Amino acid sequence: MIGYTLRLSDEPVVALPTDLARQAGLQEGIVQVTLGDHSLTVTPPPTETDYAARWKAMAMTLREQAAQFNVTLEDRRDASYWEIVNPLFEEADRMIGSA
Amino acid sequence: MSPYPATPRRGHLYWAQVPFLPEHPLDVLRRTSVLGEVRVALTFKTRPVLVVQNHRDNDQPAYPFVLVAAVHSIKPGELEKLRRINHPTDFLLSPEECGLKRPSIVFLNQLLTIHKNLLQDHIGSLPSAKQAELNVKLALALDLLES
Numbered sequence: 001m002i003g004y005t006l007r008l009s010d011e012p013v014v015a016l017p018t019d020l021a022r023q024a025g026l027q028e029g030i031v032q033v034t035l036g037d038h039s040l041t042v043t044p045p046p047t048e049t050d051y052a053a054r055w056k057a058m059a060m061t062l063r064e065q066a067a068q069f070n071v072t073l074e075d076r077r078d079a080s081y082w083e084i085v086n087p088l089f090e091e092a093d094r095m096i097g098s099a
Numbered sequence: 100m101s102p103y104p105a106t107p108r109r110g111h112l113y114w115a116q117v118p119f120l121p122e123h124p125l126d127v128l129r130r131t132s133v134l135g136e137v138r139v140a141l142t143f144k145t146r147p148v149l150v151v152q153n154h155r156d157n158d159q160p161a162y163p164f165v166l167v168a169a170v171h172s173i174k175p176g177e178l179e180k181l182r183r184i185n186h187p188t189d190f191l192l193s194p195e196e197c198g199l200k201r202p203s204i205v206f207l208n209q210l211l212t213i214h215k216n217l218l219q220d221h222i223g224s225l226p227s228a229k230q231a232e233l234n235v236k237l238a239l240a241l242d243l244l245e246s
Contacts, residue, residue: 066238078184088206
């Protein structure tokens with residue numbers, strides 16, 4: 001019988017190679033090592049739902065940063081705004097990308 | 100060694116030769132009743148641009164394009180008005196913030212991809228606070244905050 005040794009680094013979270021995890025009877029994922037507790041916890045690999053949740057958290061951070069610049073998502077462009085930008089848009093209309 | 104006249108840097112301003120039509124494309128289409136291909140002369144206009152492309156593509160010599168936004172000059176009074184309105188995708192620059200002689204506006208919802216060879220002289224770079232504002236406003240322009 002072939003024996004496997006999982007060499008743990010100083011990092012509390014280590015990635016366990018898939019093949020090794022399967023041979024050890026574990027599911028794929030991240031191995032959480034609880035120091036001093038002599039235990040391992042296998043966290044399932046991230047799912048699409050997790051990515052959506054992460055993105056929502058990132059979007060929240062961006063919204064907080066936007067607030068720091070006094071940016072609001074409401075459209076406050078009034079007639080005086082269009083008076084300034086319309087001549088600039090006339091020029092923008094003629095610029096083209098070369099890609 | 101970069102094969103291009105300038106190696107683009109994100110958040111930096113450059114003079115660029117931007118492809119420019121001598122007339123509005125819709126005016127040309129209105130004039131012609133011919134179906135199919137319509138030929139229009141292409142010119143180039145030297146104007147300032149702000150590089151918004153990521154560092155990897157900027158530094159990759161095999162990748163020939165750069166994503167920019169055109170910089171438009173405005174009057175000092177207009178800068179104050181636009182600052183008060185503070186539209187989420189408008190990026191406003193005072194001369195001391197960017198190295199340009201006049202206050203300017205960059206519409207971050209109007210991005211252009213041009214060839215790196217069209218970038219010319221370096222004008223200046225954004226201070227770190229403006230870089231952060233640029234990141235947030237680009238995210239707003241692409242609706243990344245709405246999820």
